[in-house]
Amino acid sequence: MPGNTFGHSLRITTWGESHGTAVGVVVDGVPAGLKLSEEDIQKDLDRRRPGQSEVSTPRSETDTVEILSGVFEGMTTGCPVSMLVWNRNANPNAYDYIRDIPRPGHADLFYQEKYGIRDHRGGGRSSGRETIGRVAAGAIAKKLLSLHGVEVLAHVIELGGVKAGSVTFTGIRENVEKTPVRCADPQAAEKMLEQVRLARNEGDSIGGIVEIIVTGVPAGIGEPVFSKLDADIAAALMSIGAVKGVEIGLGFECTRMKGSQMNDAFVIDDASIIPDTNNAGGIIGGLSTGLPVICRIAVKPTPSISKSQRSVNMAQMSEVDIEIHGRHDPTIPPRMVPVAEAMMALVIADHMIRSGWIGPESLMK
Amino acid sequence: MPGNTFGHSLRITTWGESHGTAVGVVVDGVPAGLKLSEEDIQKDLDRRRPGQSEVSTPRSETDTVEILSGVFEGMTTGCPVSMLVWNRNANPNAYDYIRDIPRPGHADLFYQEKYGIRDHRGGGRSSGRETIGRVAAGAIAKKLLSLHGVEVLAHVIELGGVKAGSVTFTGIRENVEKTPVRCADPQAAEKMLEQVRLARNEGDSIGGIVEIIVTGVPAGIGEPVFSKLDADIAAALMSIGAVKGVEIGLGFECTRMKGSQMNDAFVIDDASIIPDTNNAGGIIGGLSTGLPVICRIAVKPTPSISKSQRSVNMAQMSEVDIEIHGRHDPTIPPRMVPVAEAMMALVIADHMIRSGWIGPESLMK
Amino acid sequence: MPGNTFGHSLRITTWGESHGTAVGVVVDGVPAGLKLSEEDIQKDLDRRRPGQSEVSTPRSETDTVEILSGVFEGMTTGCPVSMLVWNRNANPNAYDYIRDIPRPGHADLFYQEKYGIRDHRGGGRSSGRETIGRVAAGAIAKKLLSLHGVEVLAHVIELGGVKAGSVTFTGIRENVEKTPVRCADPQAAEKMLEQVRLARNEGDSIGGIVEIIVTGVPAGIGEPVFSKLDADIAAALMSIGAVKGVEIGLGFECTRMKGSQMNDAFVIDDASIIPDTNNAGGIIGGLSTGLPVICRIAVKPTPSISKSQRSVNMAQMSEVDIEIHGRHDPTIPPRMVPVAEAMMALVIADHMIRSGWIGPESLMK
Amino acid sequence: MPGNTFGHSLRITTWGESHGTAVGVVVDGVPAGLKLSEEDIQKDLDRRRPGQSEVSTPRSETDTVEILSGVFEGMTTGCPVSMLVWNRNANPNAYDYIRDIPRPGHADLFYQEKYGIRDHRGGGRSSGRETIGRVAAGAIAKKLLSLHGVEVLAHVIELGGVKAGSVTFTGIRENVEKTPVRCADPQAAEKMLEQVRLARNEGDSIGGIVEIIVTGVPAGIGEPVFSKLDADIAAALMSIGAVKGVEIGLGFECTRMKGSQMNDAFVIDDASIIPDTNNAGGIIGGLSTGLPVICRIAVKPTPSISKSQRSVNMAQMSEVDIEIHGRHDPTIPPRMVPVAEAMMALVIADHMIRSGWIGPESLMK
Secondary structure, three states: OOEOEEOOOOEEEEEEOOOOOEEEEEEEOOOEOOEOOHHHHHHHHHHHOOOOOOOOOOOOOOOOEEEOOOEEOOEEOOOOEEEEEEOOOOOHHHHHHHOOOOOOOOOHHHHHHHHOOOOOHHHHHHOHHHHHHHHHHHHHHHHHHHOOOOEEEEEEEEEOOEEOOOOOHHHHHHHHHHOOOOOOOHHHHHHHHHHHHHHHHOOOOEOEEEEEEEEOOOOOOOEOEOEOHHHHHHHHHHOOOOEEEEEEOOHHHHHHOEHHHHOOOEEEEOOEEEEOOOOOOOEEOOEEOOOOEEEEEEEOOOOOOOOOEEEEEOOOOEEEEEOOOOOOOOEOHHHHHHHHHHHHHHHHHHHHHHOOOOOOOEOOO | OOEOEEOOOOEEEEEEOOOOOEEEEEEEOOOEOOEOOHHHHHHHHHHHOOOOOOOOOOOOOOOOEEEOOOEEOOEEOOOOEEEEEEOOOOOHHHHHHHOOOOOOOOOHHHHHHHHOOOOOHHHHHHOHHHHHHHHHHHHHHHHHHHHOOOEEEEEEEEEOOEEOOOOOHHHHHHHHHHOOOOOOOHHHHHHHHHHHHHHHHOOOOEOEEEEEEEEOOOOOOOEOEOEOHHHHHHHHHHOOOOEEEEEEOOHHHHHHOEHHHHOOOEEEEOOEEEEOOOOOOOEEOOEEOOOOEEEEEEEOOOOOOOOOEEEEEOOOOEEEEEOOOOOOOOEOHHHHHHHHHHHHHHHHHHHHHHOOOOOOOEOOO | OOEOEEOOOOEEEEEEOOOOOEEEEEEEOOOEOOEOOHHHHHHHHHHHOOOOOOOOOOOOOOOOEEEOOOEEOOEEOOOOEEEEEEOOOOOHHHHHHHOOOOOOOOOHHHHHHHHOOOOOHHHHHHOHHHHHHHHHHHHHHHHHHHHOOOEEEEEEEEEOOEEOOOOOHHHHHHHHHHOOOOOOOHHHHHHHHHHHHHHHHOOOOEOEEEEEEEEOOOOOOOEOEOEOHHHHHHHHHHOOOOEEEEEEOOHHHHHHOEHHHHOOOEEEEOOEEEEOOOOOOOEEOOEEOOOOEEEEEEEOOOOOOOOOEEEEEOOOOEEEEEOOOOOOOOEOHHHHHHHHHHHHHHHHHHHHHHOOOOOOOEOOO | OOEOEEOOOOEEEEEEOOOOOEEEEEEEOOOEOOEOOHHHHHHHHHHHOOOOOOOOOOOOOOOOEEEOOOEEOOEEOOOOEEEEEEOOOOOHHHHHHHOOOOOOOOOHHHHHHHHOOOOOHHHHHHOHHHHHHHHHHHHHHHHHHHHOOOEEEEEEEEEOOEEOOOOOHHHHHHHHHHOOOOOOOHHHHHHHHHHHHHHHHOOOOEOEEEEEEEEOOOOOOOEOEOEOHHHHHHHHHHOOOOEEEEEEOOHHHHHHOEHHHHOOOEEEEOOEEEEOOOOOOOEEOOEEOOOOEEEEEEEOOOOOOOOOEEEEEOOOOEEEEEOOOOOOOOEOHHHHHHHHHHHHHHHHHHHHHHOOOOOOOEOOO
16 A cells, blocks of 8 residues: 555645656645635745755755646635646756665665665655645645644754754744744854854754644544544654654653653633643643644754765665765755644644544535 | 554554453454464563553453454454453442543543543543553564564663663563563663652652664565655554654654764675664665664653642532542553554554565465 | 455444354444444344344344443443454354355355465355444444434345335335335235245245435535545445445436436425436435435345355365255345445445534534 | 545545646556556547547547656656646636536536535536546556456447447457447447437437456455455446446346356366356455456436526526536447546556555566
């Protein structure tokens, strides 16, 4: 069973390779009656696209989205929304040198082993460019959620070892886009930027941590025991290339705490029962608690580096050295921010439809 | 869409509540021709069952499994394998005091909010007892995998802040079951045990970290881009109660590394190309690399503690204090070891069938 | 990917073999807050069970259902409902003679070819006894539907070439259970019964047609373009053993009509727009029209007959003659009535949940 | 849960409306290493496209397919194959008169009721143009099957009451495309054509029956008990617009037979056991028998007719008469032939992958 479809009640199928004709997505299950235009999608694609700043690859793509179906007179119809982005700045020949030499830290070798063939150009399907479909679909999910009072926001909280200070949700919303590293703490952002420059100058790369916060999720979302909200979030985020860890709430930190410290006590607030603290990160027993959903992902340093690395020429079966001089990002977390938001939004919207919080059929009724 | 089914080519559906009649599982997709008896299942259930040692709850259950279908003359037939365990030592009245008072850190309140009704006895469906079905199904997956050279092993590597020293795979296999804390480093195990006793004496609880290792997975397992091997593992492990984080390979640690440090170089070994190191934890680009799959899960401290905690009486809408004196574990990771192995084995077996490494139909052909 | 799970928002997984330990079903997605007891299930199982009358097999089974999970204090909890029926009157040795000799018209040979092993006793998993799980699950679906004004009713409209006269829905409800052939036209029923007796006396069997009618389905149920209501109904009914055809509304008859005859004109009725006639059988374009859903299934004559037939001894690879003297029904349609109702009810309930007509979570809210 | 995805191991997602920008399909699970070009797809699209002959709509579309992903240097890569066809001859304004007036026999009213909005132009998503995606995907399935010795062929066996005489499989292959009605019996084809002309001249339409035959399917394909081969075929075919019935083998005819007549006896043929006759139509107990799979579908007369019909103006809630003068086919079965082949091929290929007869990963290994 293949793996290019994600979600249940809101379901996306992505397709496309880095240097093929185009990349795209089909989004099925979008409730009818949602106002939707290319601009709604484009603004998130613009946050994802290459060439935005010094922290991203210089590949020049406008990544202009086209909506091909599912929207009629500015409204979704309940039919699948198909979207695509043409690959304009493809430069396939630039990758001839990796046709036979898999890049360390990349999926090249394993695609070759799995399928017996691969589109080697820019990583083909395993390229970060694959996330365009996710971001386009996520933009629809975000619009749908915002109509139901749910907001999804991600930001870089650590980059190259530099940790951001604590920031409020409002602070994130206001500041995260002001710096190319997408860190909402301006002082830390400056230091992170310095780390990015250092790494690039060394022909190396750095990793970091992205935090995703969702406000407004009602209590009781999630489907025990296997499609728990945190299980689906973990899958969604871990499916993004370069992510090596996911944690919810206090995550790994809580393993060193006592139960009496970790448990969120219940209190009455405005006639409803809520947890007094949010150590759990908004999810307990796989169900949302009504407090913000908070999770963090570990993003490895970009595997493409110009420093010399050891690899193997598969055609000649000889060990060789490789330096990767294609266009690539010195660090991934800043560009992963919109991707992480998209995947999170898709999971939350899917579960809100599954739970009946968002009508499965029409916003017009 | 409900959530009690997991997997694709090997698919389990679990059912049952902590103090209901029974708990069980239906396993669909077990290839025909696998020798299978209750003993194969029972040995893992015995590792999971309560009352094993001082680190687990004193609830006394033999947890004897019955296979009700899918096995004929000692062999699986390709038809669904239904298994159940009767709840013998159920003590439902012991839970009357939590009918109206949700326990902090537990799912009680959120089941109530989601469903408008809940079986409050021992947590009902959200109890750790739900994992019996997972472990029973996992035992079949493990047997299937072992026939194909794949071994799954979990161990506790940190408990109550005590970290285990480095241990070899063989060392884990030989030592992990020698101590009730399931830590393969005997010195650390002693200290962990001390932490468990301290916590219990304080009426408190501790958390920890479990590592799961899989050897023998061929390269190329996993289905990009959403059913990547690590995405499915993350979902599987995060779906276990009390898990708050999952990481693969170096996980969060790699966020502080350079690309040149993190990337696993490729070398030729015995005429095949393999990564020289295993920082990636056996998975790159969502595909297995041929090296051991390694991941770790963060397990929160047991939410059931006898220390007084603040909660709310839902019937009276008044804030109250609650002390939980039912039977419970002072720490979860030791008992989670067989559960984590089971979920991991289910994911790996599912993907090996999906990829054609294990025939979907019959081992007899 | 295995095939023992059916449905999406209301999802059943069945298990068990004819002469194994038990047969059963897990029903996932039952909304919380439905009053449910064994009696609700038993009444449909009693209509399905063997030994009811001269038209069914003399195997003596009470088929007493046990609900093992998902119901608390008489109400469903939203957790999976597991049900089983023990096989009491199993007589496995009676089937030794077919261990090596596949019965014509049965799946014996093809299970053997597919799986390399089979439980030959009474057909194992391919036995009509497999439908117990369907009927038990269907009883829940029917109860859920009846709360929402939907009623499902099946009846035999042709048996051994004898056609029933036209009967009203009320007439079916009142008369169908008065005769062992489950035909609501008493005169035709007498003639059908005569055909059954003739066939049995000859050691032969007869087939027939069952019609299923659903009233109260709101307009707009169904999910184009692949999970159309008629597509899912066709799959559900064709998945029942011995069914060789499914038609909706006028079905094959409409192939000889003109468009001007077949089309159902629209009229205004009580301020809503409805089709004036129901040639379409309540489904157009894969969506319910608001008129009764009507379909018919072709049921082949029972393949088990005591007349001599040609087969092959698989062990000796020699052609042999076989007479089947086990307990079997001389005709299937009368006993298929509750099974067809169950499958239809499961599809309709699933789609009403998918479309938001039945809340996915709780009837208590 | 939405419905625009079909299949399990070979899975298609279609999108697009009749007069929108384009229509298309994403095919996931195509094994790597299949030689594939636009020509492979185009030849079936050409059989489906409008304007081929006097029996089809005069809408002029070349329906030129573009492959956007999943093929590299002429070979499939195992990644999703995305294909689209632009709508060139869209004439949306021609449909203004049906914006408020649902056409009898069409889904217009029910889309409006389900979604609260619809793309009324040419039926939008419910148009026969939706089948382009099916045919394009089916062409891949057919190519894959042909490499494994499986051939799928459909032909019209009855049209407007004219029945075709018996034809051999070879006869079908050779003659079916020689006549615009796609009936392999030339004499009957002439009479059918006459019926088409008569109907068109009357401003009316006629229905018919299409038979689909698959040769070369190995025994044991299908996944009991819900994803039986015939169940999945029934769903696949019933999901095509205008289909009102599906039957396998003798279908409804067998309901009037005795078991002794219907059962296919087993004989030894060339050292293997096969049914001596094929009354079952190649499927028993939901599994393929090794003989040709044979099924028939009932296709209703085209609902679009220029004869006056009664309908309702939804905006004014008044009863009105409507005459449909858009471009439409006087009869559907001839153009349904490639669509039915496509759906059948998709089901068979899906099940052959599920059963391991076609490798899930690569044809290159």
